[in-house]
Amino acid sequence: MAKQPKAKTYSFFDDVYDVVRLIPKGRATSYGAIASYLGTKMSARMVGWAMNAVHSDQSVPAHRVVNRNGLLTGRHHFKTPKTMQRLLEKEGIKVKNDKIVDFKTVFWDPAIELN
């Protein structure tokens, strides 16, 4: 489980963190996919918000989470705008213009992979 700053009620934030941690190396998923897997597909924003709440937590590979276009929308929230891309490329994911190449190939859908 995710370490909760304020030991509060179990929220889907923790579920988000769990799913993100389960993303295999060299793969990436989208906020919407995670939201959908958690049952709140309409609230993909919350997934991004959850990331923002834990972007300082290194245990959560937030760099493997991008938007549905495979665009590294959250790269600016990392220490440096290039951190996200570098991490992805280090895992074998090619990034071009802040966008994942062959995203649908790299795409990892929790609803399917975790089934």
Added chain:
DNA sequence: GGTCTGACCGGCG
């Protein structure tokens, strides 16, 4: 305790 905002998504003009 009401209001604003946010790393999104899907639909419509």
Added chain:
DNA sequence: ACGCCGGCCAGAC
């Protein structure tokens, strides 16, 4: 094809 708008929910002010 491109741009705008509404929705969804939790946290910060």
